[in-house]
Amino acid sequence: MVKSSVFLALSLVWVTSVASAQEPAKPLYVLEDSYLRWRLLPAEQAYLSIDGKHLKQYVEDLTAISRRYRDHGHPQFWGRITGTEADAENAQWLLDKFRKIGLSDVREQSLDLPPQWVPASWSVSASASGKTVALESAQPTSTSPGTPASGLDLEAVDVALASEGDLAGRDLRGKAVFFYSADYTSRQAPISDYAIKRIGDRGAAAIFVIVGLPGNLRTQFYPVGSTVPTFSLGLQDGVAIRDLIGQSRGGQPPRVKIRLDVKTVPNLKTATVWGSLPGTGDETIFVVAHRDGWFEGATDNASGVATMLGLAEYFAKIPREQRRRTIHFLGTSGHHDNSGMTGHWLADHKEMFAKTALIINCEHTSAEQLVYRGGVIRRTNTTVPLRWYVGGSPRLEQIVVKAYDAFGVATYAEPEPSAGGEMGPYYQLAPSLQLIEGNLYWHSDRETAEVVPPTGLAASTRAYAKIITDVNQLGLKDLLRPQATEARR
Numbered sequence: 448m449v450k451s452s453v454f455l456a457l458s459l460v461w462v463t464s465v466a467s468a469q470e471p472a473k474p475l476y477v478l479e480d481s482y483l484r485w486r487l488l489p490a491e492q493a494y495l496s497i498d499g500k501h502l503k504q505y506v507e508d509l510t511a512i513s514r515r516y517r518d519h520g521h522p523q524f525w526g527r528i529t530g531t532e533a534d535a536e537n538a539q540w541l542l543d544k545f546r547k548i549g550l551s552d553v554r555e556q557s558l559d560l561p562p563q564w565v566p567a568s569w570s571v572s573a574s575a576s577g578k579t580v581a582l583e584s585a586q587p588t589s590t591s592p593g594t595p596a597s598g599l600d601l602e603a604v605d606v607a608l609a610s611e612g613d614l615a616g617r618d619l620r621g622k623a624v625f626f627y628s629a630d631y632t633s634r635q636a637p638i639s640d641y642a643i644k645r646i647g648d649r650g651a652a653a654i655f656v657i658v659g660l661p662g663n664l665r666t667q668f669y670p671v672g673s674t675v676p677t678f679s680l681g682l683q684d685g686v687a688i689r690d691l692i693g694q695s696r697g698g699q700p701p702r703v704k705i706r707l708d709v710k711t712v713p714n715l716k717t718a719t720v721w722g723s724l725p726g727t728g729d730e731t732i733f734v735v736a737h738r739d740g741w742f743e744g745a746t747d748n749a750s751g752v753a754t755m756l757g758l759a760e761y762f763a764k765i766p767r768e769q770r771r772r773t774i775h776f777l778g779t780s781g782h783h784d785n786s787g788m789t790g791h792w793l794a795d796h797k798e799m800f801a802k803t804a805l806i807i808n809c810e811h812t813s814a815e816q817l818v819y820r821g822g823v824i825r826r827t828n829t830t831v832p833l834r835w836y837v838g839g840s841p842r843l844e845q846i847v848v849k850a851y852d853a854f855g856v857a858t859y860a861e862p863e864p865s866a867g868g869e870m871g872p873y874y875q876l877a878p879s880l881q882l883i884e885g886n887l888y889w890h891s892d893r894e895t896a897e898v899v900p901p902t903g904l905a906a907s908t909r910a911y912a913k914i915i916t917d918v919n920q921l922g923l924k925d926l927l928r929p930q931a932t933e934a935r936r
């Protein structure tokens with residue numbers, strides 16, 4: 448008796464705390480104005496001219512380009528998609544900004560794209576015992592095969608977490624297979640320890656990964672290597688289909704109708720947007736940012752483009768005779784379409800980096816820390832810590848560590864051993880560095896400008912400006928990776 452009333456009291460406490468977590472109290476401050484700011488030492492006051500709110504306007508401009516593309520006949524697969532009019536529009540936008548800032552040699556280098564994967568339209572619905580639910584949040588994984596024009600009509604099965612145990616003894620051949628993943632930030636094949644491959648190997652005819660983030664997010668995955676139509680699904684839709692499957696147990700299993708019209712479009716073009724700030728010598732620094740992105744792509748990579756522009760503005764104000772090295776600014780074609788055109792062009796033109804002191808990749812430089820707590824995603828007044836890579840001499844490493852400390856750039860405890868992604872094809876050709884991270888909304892339709900703190904933009908951009916300034920105090924050979932110095936002997 449005593450026990451059960453204690454239990455009841457505890458449950459009430461638990462229920463109350465869950466309820467309060469779901470409904471935060473009214474805010475006491477305006478979040479946009481109240482993100483934590485780093486107070487700069489007198490020696491760093493010069494970098495105050497790099498203003499986060501000003502950079503945030505660039506993020507707003509770029510996300511508006513995405514929405515325009517969506518609202519002009521692309522309601523399902525949208526963003527600043529490589530090879531589309533959104534790509535052309537943001538290239539033009541960047542050229543204008545480079546010119547306004549006063550960069551030299553501002554130009555667009557046109558690049559021919561390989562045939563592009565374009566999911567023109569799709570629909571997914573499930574029905575059981577007269578009840579039909581449309582799975583609106585379904586989003587095909589990049590490069591997913593389409594269905595025949597008539598679509599697919601498949602039996603639905605739920606394999607829980609798709610662990611080996613969940614799949615043991617299950618016949619998945621020819622079925623639409625749903626699994627749940629708590630691997631919230633993965634948008635890649637390794638999600639849930641390669642569950643998509645495990646399911647595909649067992650003969651599934653379609654695969655759905657339910658991304659366990661609260662709400663009903665649309666998420667865009669990178670290619671997952673699947674040979675059958677494969678989709679991500681928001682949690683609300685995921686629970687609905689799992690309920691449908693569960694409730695029909697012992698009777699007729701639900702059917703899933705899938706139609707995915709994929710086109711392969713040849714002869715599209717993209718571009719690298721170039722601009723330069725000439726220095727006094729013949730050595731160079733490269734500052735790159737990928738222009739493409741899925742959905743609004745506010746962190747990925749409007750934030751990085753804003754950071755690049757912030758650096759261009761900062762150094763354009765410094766007289767040429769005080770600029771030791773020429774800085775090349777590149778708005779790259781990006782990598783979400785899997786072609787990485789700019790990256791491969793640069794890797795094929797190693798001579799570009801013959802006298803390069805530093806490459807800075809501006810990619811995902813600011814994202815609000817979101818916390819999944821009490822069944823909802825809560826906002827906070829701080830930025831996510833960033834993953835970071837630096838490849839160069841120990842002196843370069845120390846310059847970088849000090850700059851992140853000086854401007855309040857939160858990072859993972861250890862740097863990354865390599866730099867994949869946009870800079871992947873060429874980062875080893877010169878000393879190089881990047882900061883990169885998204886939050887829970889990365890690659891989703893919730894990745895809007897709202898969750899890009901201006902303070903994060905300011906911190907990353909100021910740190911990069913200080914790094915460029917400090918690097919310009921050192922000769923080329925003092926910056927190279929130890930193994931590169933060895934190779935040049």
Ligand SMILES: [Zn+2]
Pocket residue numbers: 737747748810811
């Ligand atoms: Zn990116």
